[in-house]
Amino acid sequence: MQEIHKRSTRVVDVGGLKIGGQFPVVVQSMCATRTTDIDATVRQVHQLANAGAGIVRIALDNEKEVSALREIRAQCPGIVLSVDLQENYRIADKVGPYVDKIRYNPGHLHHIEKAKSIKDKVKWLVEVAREHDLAIRVGVNCGSIAPDFLRRYPGDQLTALVESAAYHCELLDELGFTRFVVSLKDSDPFKVVEANRRFAARRPDVPLHLGVTEAGLPPDGIIKTRLAFEKLLAQGIGDTIRVSLTLPYERKHEEVLVGYEILRDVAAGRFISVPDFGTGLNIIACPSCSRVENERFVELAQQVKELAAYASKYRLTIAVMGCRVNGPGETDDADLGLWCGPTTVNLKRKSQKLGTFSYDEVLPRLKVELDRLIAEMSESSQAS
Numbered sequence: 001m002q003e004i005h006k007r008s009t010r011v012v013d014v015g016g017l018k019i020g021g022q023f024p025v026v027v028q029s030m031c032a033t034r035t036t037d038i039d040a041t042v043r044q045v046h047q048l049a050n051a052g053a054g055i056v057r058i059a060l061d062n063e064k065e066v067s068a069l070r071e072i073r074a075q076c077p078g079i080v081l082s083v084d085l086q087e088n089y090r091i092a093d094k095v096g097p098y099v100d101k102i103r104y105n106p107g108h109l110h111h112i113e114k115a116k117s118i119k120d121k122v123k124w125l126v127e128v129a130r131e132h133d134l135a136i137r138v139g140v141n142c143g144s145i146a147p148d149f150l151r152r153y154p155g156d157q158l159t160a161l162v163e164s165a166a167y168h169c170e171l172l173d174e175l176g177f178t179r180f181v182v183s184l185k186d187s188d189p190f191k192v193v194e195a196n197r198r199f200a201a202r203r204p205d206v207p208l209h210l211g212v213t214e215a216g217l218p219p220d221g222i223i224k225t226r227l228a229f230e231k232l233l234a235q236g237i238g239d240t241i242r243v244s245l246t247l248p249y250e251r252k253h254e255e256v257l258v259g260y261e262i263l264r265d266v267a268a269g270r271f272i273s274v275p276d277f278g279t280g281l282n283i284i285a286c287p288s289c290s291r292v293e294n295e296r297f298v299e300l301a302q303q304v305k306e307l308a309a310y311a312s313k314y315r316l317t318i319a320v321m322g323c324r325v326n327g328p329g330e331t332d333d334a335d336l337g338l339w340c341g342p343t344t345v346n347l348k349r350k351s352q353k354l355g356t357f358s359y360d361e362v363l364p365r366l367k368v369e370l371d372r373l374i375a376e377m378s379e380s381s382q383a384s
């Protein structure tokens with residue numbers, strides 16, 4: 001494959017795989033299976049690796065899952081594994097022996113051990129990384145920016161995002177730790193472009209992991225991802241990519257295939273053109289991960305898309321999230337939000353909770369709310 005010309009960052013070793021410098025952009029992906037379901041997760045790790053994923057990420061957030069990870073590691077020899085610490089950075093030393101890289105989210109460090117400083121928490125993570133020969137990803141996300149940075153830059157999420165990432169780089173610099181990459185993600189591809197451009201100008205030495213979170217169902221999820229990746233990769237920004245798509249388990253490897261397709265097209269100078277994209281209905285959906293408690297989530301996201309098709313010309317956002325951990329926060333900015341629990345779905349209008357419904361009942365209620373929103377929009381446009 002023709003290579004993309006990249007800016008030259010430092011090179012980070014992840015289990016023998018090189019990220020950054022003039023090494024080819026690494027396509028990676030993430031398991032959506034429950035980590036404690038060892039057979040399903042092993043199958044998915046191989047499925048993603050066989051499709052060409054250079055790194056496969058697994059999400060863990062409690063110690064009970066560590067024994068499953070040990071077994072998964074044993075059954076996936078030679079595959080570079082990363083673990084997402086999600087909201088529990090304290091499990092880093094438990095997972096360290098079984099993976100090659102850990103991802104921590106600066107926005108989730110304040111949740112536990114509140115008396116301990118952020119600096120001390122990062123210092124501990126670096127000690128764990130050094131002990132177990134791990135690389136680190138500092139993964140900031142618009143939906144979970146550290147409260148300190150939101151307070152410091154009120155109303156300017158993008159600056160808060162970039163400054164939070166830059167601050168963590170400085171903490172790692174002070175500790176003399178260079179084996180790290182950074183990601184700055186959002187569900188809006190234009191924000192992803194701007195955040196990564198700003199960060200790359202600020203820290204040209206640090207390799208970047210690109211991603212558009214909650215891009216959603218194909219084909220729109222692919223278009224959103226392309227809008228961000230093409231612009232950045234064409235400028236030499238991006239050393240590893242993850243395409244996040246809402247897909248059933250058996251099709252999860254398509255994330256990897258799409259990633260390679262984007263790299264091939266950018267290298268060949270082929271770019272998509274979607275002049276009207278982003279002017280009508282926007283459905284965002286998380287790619288799902290081990291936290292999904294009801295596999296009907298992916299089907300629900302598809303049903304929401306079909307149900308809302310009649311509203312395609314309205315500039316509205318509907319968010320569909322797979323779990324109760326990130327679902328409530330990540331739906332706050334959407335006009336209508338749904339987040340899934342084990343047997344029920346919570347429906348929201350912006351941050352206001354509208355109720356909890358069964359998987360069957362939620363769709364008719366969503367339709368009622370969508371009709372109401374459209375009627376309100378029509379009234380306000382007639383009044384103005």
Ligand code: SF4
Nearest residue numbers: 286288289322323326
């Ligand atoms: S919203 Fe929940 S289920 Fe979806 S990717 Fe995020 S953590 Fe995983």
